[in-house]
Amino acid sequence: MHPITVDNLSKSYGGQMAVNAVSLSVDAGETFALLGPNGAGKTTIIEILEGYRKRDSGTVSILGFDPQTAERAFRERIGIVLQSTALEPDLTVRETIDVYARFYPRPLARDDLLSLVGLADNAQKRVSALSGGQQRRLEIALGLVGDPDLIFLDEPTTGLDPDARRNIWNLILELNQFGKTILLSSHYMDEVEALAHRIAVLVDGQIVAEGTSHSLREIHGGYTEIRFHVGNDDLPGSFPAPLRQITFIERGWAVLEARNPTPVLADLTKWAFSQQFDLAHLSVTQPSLEEIYLTLTRGRRSERDGRGAK
Ligand SMILES: Nc1ncnc2c1ncn2[C@@H]1O[C@H](COP(=O)(O)OP(=O)(O)OP(=O)(O)O)[C@@H](O)[C@H]1O
Numbered sequence: 001m002h003p004i005t006v007d008n009l010s011k012s013y014g015g016q017m018a019v020n021a022v023s024l025s026v027d028a029g030e031t032f033a034l035l036g037p038n039g040a041g042k043t044t045i046i047e048i049l050e051g052y053r054k055r056d057s058g059t060v061s062i063l064g065f066d067p068q069t070a071e072r073a074f075r076e077r078i079g080i081v082l083q084s085t086a087l088e089p090d091l092t093v094r095e096t097i098d099v100y101a102r103f104y105p106r107p108l109a110r111d112d113l114l115s116l117v118g119l120a121d122n123a124q125k126r127v128s129a130l131s132g133g134q135q136r137r138l139e140i141a142l143g144l145v146g147d148p149d150l151i152f153l154d155e156p157t158t159g160l161d162p163d164a165r166r167n168i169w170n171l172i173l174e175l176n177q178f179g180k181t182i183l184l185s186s187h188y189m190d191e192v193e194a195l196a197h198r199i200a201v202l203v204d205g206q207i208v209a210e211g212t213s214h215s216l217r218e219i220h221g222g223y224t225e226i227r228f229h230v231g232n233d234d235l236p237g238s239f240p241a242p243l244r245q246i247t248f249i250e251r252g253w254a255v256l257e258a259r260n261p262t263p264v265l266a267d268l269t270k271w272a273f274s275q276q277f278d279l280a281h282l283s284v285t286q287p288s289l290e291e292i293y294l295t296l297t298r299g300r301r302s303e304r305d306g307r308g309a310k
C-alpha cells in the first residue's frame, strides 16, 4: 500500500480551480516534491492531504485513512510543517516542544529531538529570541515530535540562509534514512534535486510533468544548447540558413538548440573555420533542472521559438 494515493483530486475557491484533477502516489520511504510557481496549488494539495482542507472531488488515501474523516489515529501518524506557523513567542523552545508532545502517545524524547534539529544549545531560549532559521527548525521539530511515519513539509527552507538550508536538507535526508516518507513543496531546484526521489511540477493546479530529476531532463530537456558571443553584432550574412533557423539572439549571445548536437556543431565550426569567424566563448551545455522548470511553467521555449533570428 502506498502511504499517499491521490486520484483525480480537485478543489476550487469561489469558482476558481486551485487544484484540477491531480493524481499521484508516493511510495513508502520516498521523498516526493511538489514544485510550482506561487499560487500553483501546492499548499492546497498538502492541506487536503493533511486533513486541514476539504476537497471538492476525487479520492485521497493517506496511510489507509481518508484525511477528511480520519481523526486521532491518523493525526498521530503524520507530521506537519506548515508554510507558516504561529508559535507562542513567550514560551521557551523546551516548553514549546513539551506542549506539542502531549498530543502524541509516543513522543520522541525532547533532548533527542532538539539534537536532531540542531537546537540543543537553544533549549532555554524564548521563541521570540530565535533567528528565522532557528524558528523554522523548531517548527520542523514540532512536526516530528510524534515520531510520524509520514511528514508533510510545505516550503521548509524558504527565507533561510544557505547554511541553514543545508542544515535542514541534512535533517530531511536523515529522516529519509530512518525510513520516513516525505511530501515536500519547494521553490528551489537545487533543493528538490538534493532531496527528492521524484518531482511533480504543478502549474495552475495541474501536474504538467512528473518523474525523477533525471527523467525530467530526458523527457523535457532532451536538447543541447550551443552558444557563442556575438556582442552587439548580428550574425554575418554568410551564416548558413539551416543553422539560422534554429538560432536566436539573447542579450548578445547566439543560442542554438539541437536535439542532436553533433551535425549542428560540425556545420557551425565548419562555417566559422571557413569564414575565420571567432565563435567567442563557445559552449555546449545540457539544460539545468531550473531551465526545464521555466520551460514547463512559462512556455519559455515557445516564447524563444517566436524570437528566432531572421
Ligand atoms: N483560503 C483561500 N481562499 C481563496 N483562495 C485561495 C485560498 N487559498 C489559496 N487560494 C488560491 O488557490 C490557488 C492556489 O494557492 P496555494 O496556496 O495552494 O498555492 P501554492 O502553490 O502553495 O503557492 P505558494 O508557492 O505561493 O505558496 C491560488 O490562486 C490562491 O490564490
Ligand SMILES: [Mg+2]
Binding pocket: 042, 043, 044, 083, 154
Ligand atoms: Mg504554498
